[in-house]
Amino acid sequence: MASDHKRQIYFARTYRHLKANRAECALFLLLFILPCLVLLLLFYDELTWVMTNGAVWMIQQAGGPRAEISAGTFLPRLGPAYYAVLPTTQPDYSLILGNLAVCLGTVWVLSTGPRKGRPVAVYLSIMLLIHTMACAFFLLGKDLMPYTLEDFSDLYIKQQIGIWITFLVLIGLVMGVLGRGAILRRMLTVVSIMLYSFVLGFVRYVLFLWILYRFSVLYMPLMFFALGPFFDFLYFVAIYAISTNGVIRIYNTKKKGDWVWA
Amino acid sequence: MGIIVLKGYMIFTIVLMIVYAVRHLLFAYNRAFGKQKLYYNDIYSSRMPKISVLVPMHNEEQVLHYVLDSLLQCDYDRDRLEIIPINDNSTDRTRELLDEYHAKYEFIRPLHRDCPDRGKPAGLNDAMAVATGDIIIVFDADYRPATDMLKQLAIAFADPSVGAVMGRVIPYNANRNMLTRLINLERSGGYQVDQQARYNMGLIPQYGGTVGGFRKDLLLKMGGFNPAVLAEDTELTFRLFTNGWKVIYANSAECYEETPETWEVRGRQIRRWSRGHNNVMFRYFLRVLVTKHMNWKEKLDGILLLLVYAVPFLLAVGQLDAIALFFLHEMDILSGWWVLLFIGAYCSFGNFAPFYEIGSALTMDGIKNEVYLLPLIMYNFYFYMWTISLGFLDAIADLITGRQVVWAKTKRFTK
Structure with a gap:
């Protein structure tokens, strides 16, 4: 090649795309995601049992009462969903009024x-308005509050199982259908998200139960709507982002040849 | 009965979100792995059409020289080109600066408007009346077209079925702050994946009102732009499709724009877009369903596209619905986990592009590290839900009262 010739042609990003590997995609979904989903459905009762026992132990260590363990139904014909039962602490009027004023x-x-108008301010305002509604509810009709701490505990566990199932399906589809690169990387992404979800779900459960028992069920709506699944999506997308950045790096350097133009 | 309605609405919201999530998953897959439909890059003719480039301006002294100097650099026969900056009731030095350009370049012919009906649609109508080109190309005043941009956009009209063409928009101030970086992510997902996939799949690529063009005679025959519509671009898209014309997308025609650098300005911009888009939705929803000029795929995509700015409002109502169900002790619907699906669905929907669509776009673009910002778009969700819902309510009020819309310009940040 003559020295004045261009050594490399930089292809435009405009119409480049990757080769689809439908067999790999199907195998990933059938041999990894589907078995994981089946295992989750078969063993979510064990997970909630471990989680609830751990929560009961930790609350007791923190000076709380010895909670009982009860079981509810999540999906018919599958295992029960275990949850901790703690006594309900009702808020007194000074606590309600104080919270209302702060909100x-x-x-x-x-x-x-x-x-004004900034995203975090909008988000916090909406969440505080939910708490304001809770305060107003307790102020006007404390006895009408339909939930005990036991109800919340049951709802939280069911919601947590829902998070696990939804996350597994969602990240399975995203990594299986849209994912590229090493299978191990994709599997690691799925496993990381699920492990984080198990750990966070447990820590949050203990924290929520402790706060609701120690201070009162006044904070129940806030916890359910503000600090629930919305936060789960932060780590979900964060782990996805770390994985995707790795893929972008690889396809811009080592695997340039995998690109197809139009 | 009330509980059934509340639960029914929640399930409706979940289904709606799943529909959008699947739609975007299909788009992302198509863009990442499908055969890409090329634009008309390789058919440059020696005789390009006569074009008129319209640049609507209202108090644009800060930025007008960027767009005009960029246009002057463009590779297009001067005898087949005219540039009409539309000075729309400016009170700063816009008029004076434009006249200076005109003195230097005969083919830059400013149109000075000093009339009460200020606004982009009215300005474009007046400019089309004096334009001599067969094809109208539009740029906003904060845009910086590349040298081949005019040729790229104009060549599409060699295809007689094309009514309008749209290029790709890329922020040039993407690294200014967190907001501009997040907008850059949305733009990447919205154009590199969303628009290109819709073009690939024979759906509805959208004319965006700038970095695009259309046939002058066609629009004049259709009565020009409606000054009562804020989103004249969306209106043109649906007007063309419901009359049997095509809108095509030119991913290779990349043009740089200035994005808002403050949340306040971004909020006003989004609210205005929402108001205008929903106004078009009210006008075209039935027309899209009954027109004989669109196939079922185009109709389905058209309806989903029309509803895009109504969805955040429907979600806001869904949020209130969920709170009501909670206090009524009815949150435990379908064993409790539907609530998660509801929240999960709208989080995966995000705002204008869900996270996996943006991730795919950044992979196609080869942009490293910016993807780490993805989790932050979750906070934008509430911001957009709030501002877009306000725009939706504005559109409802417009529909009921028939009030006149007032055009507002996006603040510029270039010093």
Whole structure:
């Protein structure tokens, strides 16, 4: 090649794409995601049993009462969903009024000045308004509150199983159908998300139960709507992002030849 | 009965979100692995059509020289090109600066408007009345077209079935702050994957009102732009499709724009888009369903596209619905985990592009590290839900009261 010739042609990014590997995609879904899903459905009762026992032990270590363990139904003909039963602590009026004042004051601060309209301010305002509604509910009709701490515990566990199933299906589809690169990397992404979900689900369960038992069920709606699954998506997408960045690096360096143009 | 309605609405919201999530999954798959439909890059003719480049401006002294200087650099026969900057009731030095350009370049012919009906659609109508080109190309004043941009956009009209063409928009101030970086992610997902996949799949690529063009005679025959519509671009897209014309997408025609650098400006921009888009949705929903010029795939995509700015409002109602169900002790529907699916579905939907669509776009673009910002788009979700819902309510109020819309310009940040 003459020295004045261009040594490399840089292909435009415009119409490049990757070769589809449908067999790999099908195998990933059938041999990895589907068995994982079946295992999860068969053993979610064991998971909730371990999680609930751990929560009961930790709450007792923290000076709480010895909680009982009960079981509810998540999916018919599959195992029960175990949950801890703790006594319900009702809020007193001073606590309700204090929370109400803090909520309204914070919402006012967030909706004025330079903070107004910023995403975090909007998010916090919506969440604080939910807590304000809870305060108003307890203020006007404490006895009408339909949930005990036992109900919340049951709902949390069911929601947590829902998170595990949904996350496995969602990341399975994303990694199986849209994913590229080493199978091990994709499997690791799925496993990381599921492990993080198990750990966070447990830690949050203990924390929620402790706060609701120690302070009162006034915080129940806030925990359910603000600190629940919304936060799970942060680590879900964060782990996906780490995995995708690795794929971008590989396809821009080592695997340039895998690109197809149009 | 009330409980059944509340639960029914929640299930409706879940189903709606799954439909959008699947739609975007298909788009991402098509863009990542499907055969790409090429644009008309390789058929440059020696005799390109006569084009008129319209640049609507209102108080654009800060940025107008960027767009005009970029247009002057463009590779297009000067005798087949005219540039019409539309000075729409500016109160700054826009008029003076444009006249200076006109003195230097005869083919830059500013149109000065000093009239009460300020706004992009009205300005474009007036400019089309004096334009001599067969093809109209539109750029907003904050855009910086590349040298081959005019040729790239104009060549599409060699195909007689093409009514309009749209290029790719890329922020040039992407690294200014967190907001611009997040908008850059959305733009990447929205154009590199969404628009290109819709073009590949024979669906509805959208004309975006800038970095695009259309046939002048066609639009004049259709009565020009409607000054009462804020989203004249979306309206043109659906007007063309429901009349049997095609809108095509040119992914290779990359043009740089300035994106908002503050949340306040972004919020106003999004609210205005939502108001305009929903206004078009009310006008075209039935027309899309009954038109004989669109096949079932185009109709389905058209309806989903029309509903895009209504979805955040429907989700906001869904959120209130979930809170109501919670306090009514009815949250335990279908064993409790549907609530997760509901939340999961809208999180995966995100705002304008779900996370996996953006991830695919960044892979195609080969952009490293920016993908680490993806988790932050979750916080944008509530911001968009709020501002887009306000825009939706604006559109409802417009529909009920028949009030006149007032055009508002996006603030510029270039010094």
